[in-house]
Amino acid sequence: MLVLSRKVGEAIKLSDDIEITVLAVDNLRVRLGIRAPRHINVRRTEIVDSIGQANREAAVVADPAVTNGILTKAASEKKKQE
């Protein structure tokens, strides 16, 4: 990991078109301003990791012995609730 020291108001560039500026530092919280092209996804790491973990837990083996009938039963149950 590359570690850089920056003061408030200073920035770093990632290639030519992404710039991250330190806007404020308050106790343990750092506010960052990010300029990037619209196609660059900027996400909080913990949210991305949380969604990835939820997806890994949701993955199933596409084997009829495992999947057969479950969504049919779910659809039937859902209809009952309506």
Add this chain to the structure above:
Amino acid sequence: MHSNIAEEEITAEAIRDKIIEFRDGLPGFPRNHAFVMTQRPDEKPFVWMHSVTEPLLAFALVDAYAWEKDFTLEVDDAELEEMGSLDPMDYAVYFILRIVRQDDRTTLEAKPDAPVLVNIRNRQAKQVTSLNRSQRIPDALCVRH
């Protein structure tokens, strides 16, 4: 700027049995970009989403508006722009379900704050983060064996 995708009957026929593409991969499965959605008539509004790259990998999904008729998705316009359309009518919206098997029942658990959007015109897909976290969405359906 945000777009509100309100409850609307959006047909997903256009994407059924065709390859949809997650350009950035599915979170947690970065190498899996291509999936196919399949659905038997008696499974509606649930669908299976099968990986093309790993044929044994699949996910159970449900149409978000069928799961909760009052569901409203608020998503950043940039997400929609990236997927090729700002028109909410161009999108099918799904929740990925976690299947939890217990002794006498199976529970399907949804994650409403991270729905999957599929542009039904160009079949671009993306799992997004809902900005509207205040709405109350049921997060589980219990099926007895």
